[in-house]
Amino acid sequence: xxxxxxxxxxxxxxxxxxxxxxxxxxxxxxxxxxxxxxxxxxxxxxxxxxxxxxxxxxxxxxxxxxxxxxxxxxxxxxxxxxxxxxxxxxxxxxxxxxxxxxxxxxxxxxxxxxxxxxxxxxxxxxxxxxxxxxxxxxxxxxxxxxxxxxxxxxxxxxxxxxxxxxxxxxxxxxxxxxxxxxxxxxxxxxxxxxxxxxxxxxxxxxxxxxxxxxxxxxxxxxxxxxxxxxxxxxxxxxxxxxxxxxxxxxxxxxxxxxxxxxxxxxxxxxxxxxxxxxxxxxxxxxxxxxxxxxxxxxxxxxxxxxxxxxxxxxxxxxxxxxxxxxxxxxxxxxxxxxxxxxxxxxxxxxxxxxxxxxxxxxxxxxxxxxxxxxxxxxxxxxxxxxxxxxxxxxxxxxxxxxxxxxxxxxxxxxxxxxxxxxxxxxxxxxxxxxxxxxxxxxxxx
Amino acid sequence: xxxxxxxxxxxxxxxxxxxxxxxxxxxxxxxxxxxxxxxxxxxxxxxxxxxxxxxxxxxxxxxxxxxxxxxxxxxxxxxxxxxxxxxxxxxxxxxxxxxxxxxxxxxxxxxxxxxxxxxxxxxxxxxxxxxxxxxxxxxxxxxxxxxxxxxxxxxxxxxxxxxxxxxxxxxxxxxxxxxxxxxxxxxxxxxxxxxxxxxxxxxxxxxxxxxxxxxxxxxxxxxxxxxxxxxxxxxxxxxxxxxxxxxxxxxxxxxxxxxxxxxxxxxxxxxxxxxxxxxxxxxxxxxxxxxxxxxxxxxxxxxxxxxxxxxxxxxxxxxxxxxxxxxxxxxxxxxxxxxxxxxxxxxxxxxxxxxxxxxxxxxxxxxxxxxxxxxxxxxxxxxxxxxxxxxxxxxxxxxxxxxxxxxxxxxxxxxxx
Numbered sequence: 001x002x003x004x005x006x007x008x009x010x011x012x013x014x015x016x017x018x019x020x021x022x023x024x025x026x027x028x029x030x031x032x033x034x035x036x037x038x039x040x041x042x043x044x045x046x047x048x049x050x051x052x053x054x055x056x057x058x059x060x061x062x063x064x065x066x067x068x069x070x071x072x073x074x075x076x077x078x079x080x081x082x083x084x085x086x087x088x089x090x091x092x093x094x095x096x097x098x099x100x101x102x103x104x105x106x107x108x109x110x111x112x113x114x115x116x117x118x119x120x121x122x123x124x125x126x127x128x129x130x131x132x133x134x135x136x137x138x139x140x141x142x143x144x145x146x147x148x149x150x151x152x153x154x155x156x157x158x159x160x161x162x163x164x165x166x167x168x169x170x171x172x173x174x175x176x177x178x179x180x181x182x183x184x185x186x187x188x189x190x191x192x193x194x195x196x197x198x199x200x201x202x203x204x205x206x207x208x209x210x211x212x213x214x215x216x217x218x219x220x221x222x223x224x225x226x227x228x229x230x231x232x233x234x235x236x237x238x239x240x241x242x243x244x245x246x247x248x249x250x251x252x253x254x255x256x257x258x259x260x261x262x263x264x265x266x267x268x269x270x271x272x273x274x275x276x277x278x279x280x281x282x283x284x285x286x287x288x289x290x291x292x293x294x295x296x297x298x299x300x301x302x303x304x305x306x307x308x309x310x311x312x313x314x315x316x317x318x319x320x321x322x323x324x325x326x327x328x329x330x331x332x333x334x335x336x337x338x339x340x341x342x343x344x345x346x347x348x349x350x351x352x353x354x355x356x357x358x359x360x361x362x363x364x365x366x367x368x369x370x371x372x373x374x375x376x377x378x379x380x381x382x383x384x385x386x387x388x389x390x391x392x393x394x395x396x397x398x399x400x401x402x403x404x405x406x407x408x409x410x411x412x413x414x415x416x417x418x419x420x421x422x423x424x425x426x427x428x429x430x431x432x433x434x435x436x437x438x439x440x441x442x443x444x445x
Numbered sequence: 446x447x448x449x450x451x452x453x454x455x456x457x458x459x460x461x462x463x464x465x466x467x468x469x470x471x472x473x474x475x476x477x478x479x480x481x482x483x484x485x486x487x488x489x490x491x492x493x494x495x496x497x498x499x500x501x502x503x504x505x506x507x508x509x510x511x512x513x514x515x516x517x518x519x520x521x522x523x524x525x526x527x528x529x530x531x532x533x534x535x536x537x538x539x540x541x542x543x544x545x546x547x548x549x550x551x552x553x554x555x556x557x558x559x560x561x562x563x564x565x566x567x568x569x570x571x572x573x574x575x576x577x578x579x580x581x582x583x584x585x586x587x588x589x590x591x592x593x594x595x596x597x598x599x600x601x602x603x604x605x606x607x608x609x610x611x612x613x614x615x616x617x618x619x620x621x622x623x624x625x626x627x628x629x630x631x632x633x634x635x636x637x638x639x640x641x642x643x644x645x646x647x648x649x650x651x652x653x654x655x656x657x658x659x660x661x662x663x664x665x666x667x668x669x670x671x672x673x674x675x676x677x678x679x680x681x682x683x684x685x686x687x688x689x690x691x692x693x694x695x696x697x698x699x700x701x702x703x704x705x706x707x708x709x710x711x712x713x714x715x716x717x718x719x720x721x722x723x724x725x726x727x728x729x730x731x732x733x734x735x736x737x738x739x740x741x742x743x744x745x746x747x748x749x750x751x752x753x754x755x756x757x758x759x760x761x762x763x764x765x766x767x768x769x770x771x772x773x774x775x776x777x778x779x780x781x782x783x784x785x786x787x788x789x790x791x792x793x794x795x796x797x798x799x800x801x802x803x804x805x806x807x808x809x810x811x812x813x814x815x816x817x818x819x820x821x822x823x824x825x826x827x828x829x830x831x832x833x834x835x836x837x838x839x840x841x842x843x844x845x846x847x848x849x850x851x852x853x854x855x856x857x858x859x860x861x862x
Contacts (some may be wrong), residue, residue, distance in 0.1 A: 046790060128749075170499070222545075236616050240810075272448065298781055298782040299746075299782040299784070299785050299786050299789055300546075300578060300581050300781070300782045300783055300784045300785070300786060301546060301577070301578075301782030302545075302546030302547055302548060302577070302578065302781075302782075302783035303461075303546075303548050303778065303780045303782055303783035304548055304780070304781060304785075305547055305548075305549065307781050307782075307783075308546065308547060327831065332750065333750055334783055335746060335748070338746065341843060344843035344844060345843055347843070347844050348843055348844045348845070348846065353650045361745075392842065394842060394843065395793065395795065395796040395841055395842055395843050396795070396841075397796075410489070421760055422757050422758050422759040423749050423755070423756050423757030423759065423760075424727065424755060424757035424759065424760075425725065425755045426726055426755070427749055427755060427756075427757070428756065439513060
């Protein structure tokens with residue numbers, strides 16, 4: 001029990017730390033100028049010997065040293081020799097979903113479930129993500145069901161609870177999409193589908209029900225007598241049908257990808273394909289459908305039947321086909337500290353360097369409908385950025401600092417953060433492994 | 446045949462130094478090309494890098510290594526060029542070929558849960574040289590795998606050292622029954638309160654009891670009266686080879702208390718340990734150093750969960766600083782990715798404080814030393830196997846490629862991986 005107690009102690013001390021920071025979590029008052037770094041703004045050309053000026057959580061100015069006037073009262077930080085990039089965006093992660101909160105296997109269709117009700121923001125996995133330069137993350141339920149529930153887009157601010165980390169849509173709801181999955185993971189004994197065709201049939205039936213529910217509401221014209229009883233799941237699907245909530249669809253095999261595209265065609269929802277392991281086989285079809293892809297990059301193929309034909313070239317092939325490409329960690333499948341590594345391995349297999357860096361920043365922002373706010377270093381955008389010791393796509397570079405809305409949330413020189421970044425005694429993770437039960441019900445992630 | 450004589454000689458010398466190892470004479474067939482590899486930089490793992498160097502391979506063995514200016518390439522030899530050349534990579538501990546790529550019931554042979562202690566299970570009887578992951582590893586520079594049973598039982602069987610060559614099993618095998626594979630820790634518990642072992646103390650009690658039986662078996666085998674000798678027992682026979690260190694016991698021990706428990710066991714039964722995993726190694730560097738046992742560290746990118754919750758990408762550097770002989774491994778993965786890749790694990794260690802040469806040694810010469818095969822593989826020196834990995838840049842850099850793999854002089858991978 002020593003280790004467990006130690007882990008609890010750590011999680012408590014992290015929590016205390018979080019409380020202290022949260023006191024001024026949304027108040028970056030004084031202007032800060034980072035001076036001398038090579039800045040890769042993603043939107044626009046690289047800037048050598050640049051200045052990034054931030055205040056009030058926003059970017060005030062970015063450009064060459066000579067062209068950016070620095071206010072007299074700004075805090076000046078000399079970061080000569082470093083590289084600055086926008087905060088990374090992980091478009092598919094399971095951080096903070098502790099103790100089996102990833103999948104609900106009591107039924108195959110759970111659009112009423114919300115990740116926002118399940119994420120433990122004090123779990124060390126969130127700080128590991130900050131150590132990996134991730135500033136915005138799409139936390140999703142697992143792929144063990146056809147509809148895993150509502151995902152939640154979080155800014156990885158240091159906060160006391162999840163409400164300090166959420167983002168809001170223009171309509172005011174908590175920002176997030178809908179997780180869906182096909183292939184073998186959601187299969188099982190009834191009520192789960194026993195085949196791919198059954199899986200598609202179950203999903204189509206539920207979307208038809210959502211259309212009927214929506215139409216009934218329209219026809220009721222506000223008359224309470226005619227309105228259908230409120231259905232939380234169908235309500236979510238109505239948001240999906242209206243294009244207000246993006247479907248993030250787990251899918252690996254080429255034929256499963258085509259099934260998702262077919263469903264999109266039938267019901268008109270907005271879609272991001274997730275994993276897309278065999279995307280290189282149907283790149284033209286994906287491009288024709290205009291669907292973005294968030295690709296997983298793993299060190300070897302297999303581990304399950306659908307990952308047999310995984311290939312690092314997927315990112316590059318999709319890029320060339322004109323598809324908007326992102327990458328994700330699927331943490332804990334790959335490590336949140338190594339999201340840049342996934343982009344780099346895609347470069348190894350043919351993707352452009354610019355495209356790979358864009359994939360983990362601006363492309364990710366577009367997939368989450370957040371591109372006006374994050375994803376590039378442009379005036380007026382959130383001051384979310386990462387300071388590196390060198391080339392972001394080199395194994396020898398280290399992420400030294402991560403900033404969100406003008407506040408530093410990770411610093412490699414802080415011994416506590418170094419333990420999270422490198423690992424080591426005290427990095428202990430109180431959660432139970434989420435990789436325990438794949439053999440029993442066909443997969444969690 | 447000169448070649449065959451050389452193998453026999455080698456066989457004998459290794460047997461005398463590492464007693465109890467079954468060595469099969471390696472013959473990759475008669476297809477061994479006479480080749481030379483010319484590299485802008487050659488990392489031999491046995492000295493300073495050679496700029497503009499040549500490795501000459503004759504009949505599968507390294508005949509010469511040196512600067513191009515002073516190392517002539519014999520007429521008729523095929524010449525391959527590469528920016529960077531290293532020894533063929535050695536994966537010091539893997540389950541590749543035993544735990545298959547597809548992760549389906551029929552290709553998972555790494556763990557038999559029918560008993561907690563089963564040293565009689567041999568990797569040689571379950572290795573699938575045609576599993577796609579063997580090819581995958583080969584294409585990323587791995588030429589030798591130490592593979593076999595996975596973690597999850599106190600003793601899960603015996604391992605195998607084999608080249609990743611796409612030839613049949615026997616010709617590629619370096620060592621059968623290379624080590625007994627064991628595991629102390631939460632992952633090796635039964636998971637059920639009424640089935641042993643459900644605790645660490647019980648785990649150790651069971652191991653001690655079994656090794657005591659092996660001692661008795663060995664004693665009885667030595668009695669003068671043939672009639673009083675016990676019948677041959679594969680289980681105790683394997684365990685008795687571990688007594689007095691004749692065969693190494695590779696024991697997966699991630700947590701510091703499990704590492705200490707393994708050292709205690711080794712002292713009592715005079716076992717020769719290879720400490721495996723060792724996530725908490727930094728907490729017990731002194732006892733490990735004092736024991737003299739080497740460490741095959743968990744993959745740098747192992748998930749920091751459960752027994753590995755204190756795993757660190759910096760432990761390799763810490764072991765090096767402490768002067769402990771260590772290697773890196775691909776280890777065992779139960780899901781996606783199905784295996785890690787030693788090239789990448791060493792790369793991450795190099796990115797976290799381990800000097801380049803030491804990172805390379807952890808997947809070449811030091812891995813060979815831990816396996817007792819440094820006389821044959823692990824560095825580019827005359828007389829050793831012609832096993833090489835070729836790269837178009839820094840081998841550890843993400844965007845470099847493994848452009849060639851050579852095993853005993855045969856090119857087994859070409860193209861940019």
